[in-house]
Amino acid sequence: MTTLLPPKFGPYGGQFxxxxxxxxxxELEEAFVSARADIEFQREFNQLLASxxxxxxxxxxAKRLSEKLxxxxxxxxxxxxxxxxxxxxxxxxxxxxxxxxxxxxRIVAETGAGQHxxxxxxxxxxxxxxxxxxxxxVDIARQEPNVFRMKLxxxxxxxxxxxxxxxxxxxxxxxxxWVTNVxxxxxxxxxxxxxxxxxxxxxxxxxVIGREAREQMLMEVGRLPDAVIACxxxxxxxxxxxxxxxxxxxxxxxxxxxxxxxxxxxxxxxxFGDPSKGRVGVIHGxxxxxxQDEDGQIAETHSVSAGLDxxxxxxxxxxxxxxxxxxxxxxTDEEALNAFxxxxxxxxxxxxxxxxxxxxxxxxxxxxxxxxxxxxxNLSGRGDKDLNTVIKELGKE
Amino acid sequence: MTRLETAFTTKPIxxxxxxxxxxxxxxxxxVIEALARNGADxxxxxxxFSDPLADGPVIQHATQxxxxxxxxxxxxxxxxxxxxxxxxxxxxxxxxxxxxxxxxGLEKFVRxxxxxxxxxxxxxxxxAEESKEFEEAAGDLxxxxxxxxxxxxxxxxxxxxxxxxxxxxxxxxxxxxxxxxLAEGLGGLIAQVRExxxxxxxxxxxxxxxxxxQAKEVGRMADGVIxxxxxxxxxxxxxxxxxxxxxxxxxxxxxLR
Numbered sequence: 137m138t139t140l141l142p143p144k145f146g147p148y149g150g151q152f153x154x155x156x157x158x159x160x161x162x163e164l165e166e167a168f169v170s171a172r173a174d175i176e177f178q179r180e181f182n183q184l185l186a187s188x189x190x191x192x193x194x195x196x197x198a199k200r201l202s203e204k205l206x207x208x209x210x211x212x213x214x215x216x217x218x219x220x221x222x223x224x225x226x227x228x229x230x231x232x233x234x235x236x237x238x239x240x241x242r243i244v245a246e247t248g249a250g251q252h253x254x255x256x257x258x259x260x261x262x263x264x265x266x267x268x269x270x271x272x273x274v275d276i277a278r279q280e281p282n283v284f285r286m287k288l289x290x291x292x293x294x295x296x297x298x299x300x301x302x303x304x305x306x307x308x309x310x311x312x313x314w315v316t317n318v319x320x321x322x323x324x325x326x327x328x329x330x331x332x333x334x335x336x337x338x339x340x341x342x343x344v345i346g347r348e349a350r351e352q353m354l355m356e357v358g359r360l361p362d363a364v365i366a367c368x369x370x371x372x373x374x375x376x377x378x379x380x381x382x383x384x385x386x387x388x389x390x391x392x393x394x395x396x397x398x399x400x401x402x403x404x405x406x407x408f409g410d411p412s413k414g415r416v417g418v419i420h421g422x423x424x425x426x427x428q429d430e431d432g433q434i435a436e437t438h439s440v441s442a443g444l445d446x447x448x449x450x451x452x453x454x455x456x457x458x459x460x461x462x463x464x465x466x467x468t469d470e471e472a473l474n475a476f477x478x479x480x481x482x483x484x485x486x487x488x489x490x491x492x493x494x495x496x497x498x499x500x501x502x503x504x505x506x507x508x509x510x511x512x513x514n515l516s517g518r519g520d521k522d523l524n525t526v527i528k529e530l531g532k533e
Numbered sequence: 534m535t536r537l538e539t540a541f542t543t544k545p546i547x548x549x550x551x552x553x554x555x556x557x558x559x560x561x562x563x564v565i566e567a568l569a570r571n572g573a574d575x576x577x578x579x580x581x582f583s584d585p586l587a588d589g590p591v592i593q594h595a596t597q598x599x600x601x602x603x604x605x606x607x608x609x610x611x612x613x614x615x616x617x618x619x620x621x622x623x624x625x626x627x628x629x630x631x632x633x634x635x636x637x638g639l640e641k642f643v644r645x646x647x648x649x650x651x652x653x654x655x656x657x658x659x660x661a662e663e664s665k666e667f668e669e670a671a672g673d674l675x676x677x678x679x680x681x682x683x684x685x686x687x688x689x690x691x692x693x694x695x696x697x698x699x700x701x702x703x704x705x706x707x708x709x710x711x712x713x714x715l716a717e718g719l720g721g722l723i724a725q726v727r728e729x730x731x732x733x734x735x736x737x738x739x740x741x742x743x744x745x746x747q748a749k750e751v752g753r754m755a756d757g758v759i760x761x762x763x764x765x766x767x768x769x770x771x772x773x774x775x776x777x778x779x780x781x782x783x784x785x786x787x788x789l790r
Contacts, residue, residue: 430636
């Protein structure tokens, strides 16, 4: 009953799942640990990251944006340029290779914004796996292009009409499918969430972002950044980029949650940002900060970005926050939309609405910093998928 | 002897599940009382949760309605107290997910549950690995451990050795809900679990048992038969839930004796 790797991050994490799934988690951990030590597996993974994903993704100096803000110099880690348009592919490929190794033939995945669904469908097509993606009906409506993309890639997209019809409910359905078909099915969880070993495994597969970014900063800029900013839904892009700098104490790590309509309105997804609703609890197999009501029912969340619209945060972020190694703040829908447009105009880059939350924090911070200081923003995805939402939101004004 | 031990003196026992607050709170109390008076030996009293990931559509729907009608942990515990006040004296096991219990406060939850007259707990998202915290709070009230068809033999032995109250054997690889037929190889699975549990506690089988015929078959092999979704569907779908509960309990009682 002991795990091979630590199952917890301080008081957070763990394995809160039905007994039916425990053997699958044990098997998954074994496969992950053995793959990690296997040079051949690492070679195959790295080779796919290079030849299929297009890594390393570039580091871009946001010159006009930096000049406009008049403070710190802003650099963007361009995960939006990874194949499929977001960082999600790193983890999807890593896990899909593990699925082959375990001899399973089918994957199920959840998706909010659709980026992880597209990444999973892509990895499944590449490696010849059957793929079913669960997606809330609300998200299907707001991320239509990605739904079509997944279907083109051969995945089956199953709409989820239970509960709030968003990411949380898609995860419930994916877990129910997994419980039922666990003998031949792997749950390809897309964020640094869920029961052990997922948070550790997803961080590991996303750590390539931080490794590359650190090396690029040193090689191309000649120094480490003063601050690294990333958006935090479940928190996989953030934990990926943070992992590269977590041992560099002088580098400030900043996670940005979805502030939705504003913390005070109650319509948001700021687990750390709203102590009245964000408390430590257990959801989807892990103990972490969860937005919930007084009775422990999981709260409805709101964000203009489907990928951040989730009631819980990855357990490692909860520990990084406790240790004050990372700081967490939030950006509202309005701030994110503003940042979205600013980056389009000044840099010719259309960021995902999720990533726009990180950009929004850079817009707030940079003017208060000196010109010789440096901010690294993890631009986790591109915004083509969000055009419908943005047109609608901007039309309101 | 505790209420729970007494319940297992005549086997196999019949153990229906019903969630408090569905179709509304008063009706659910009447339904559970009717189940108790018409042949249930033990009742799994359901606490509702917004994200019941081990449950199929029937129980999802019922607990969702219960939540919409305002059920809370506190009201659920008061309902258990009311059932005791009405003279229901069979064991009542609280079945619910972990987060609402954590939010209530584990110590307080266990204390209030004990005071209300609950006899134990089933928490589907709390596997053996994570049980310690709850068991420490629960003291002598048992946290029922679950075993699944996917549980390997060594793990089965380890869980069975530490089991309290009874073992809840999940008969199918999957979520709760009715099935056309019993899972293949169920007899072998039950025999395997019994071998490990023989010295310690009774073995009850649940998930996917829908009809009295299926219950009868399982009852020949196990110490108890758990019926959830079929019970909720039959009673919840009826115009007269209390009468439906009576009839439902009698129909299972009849075949299990």
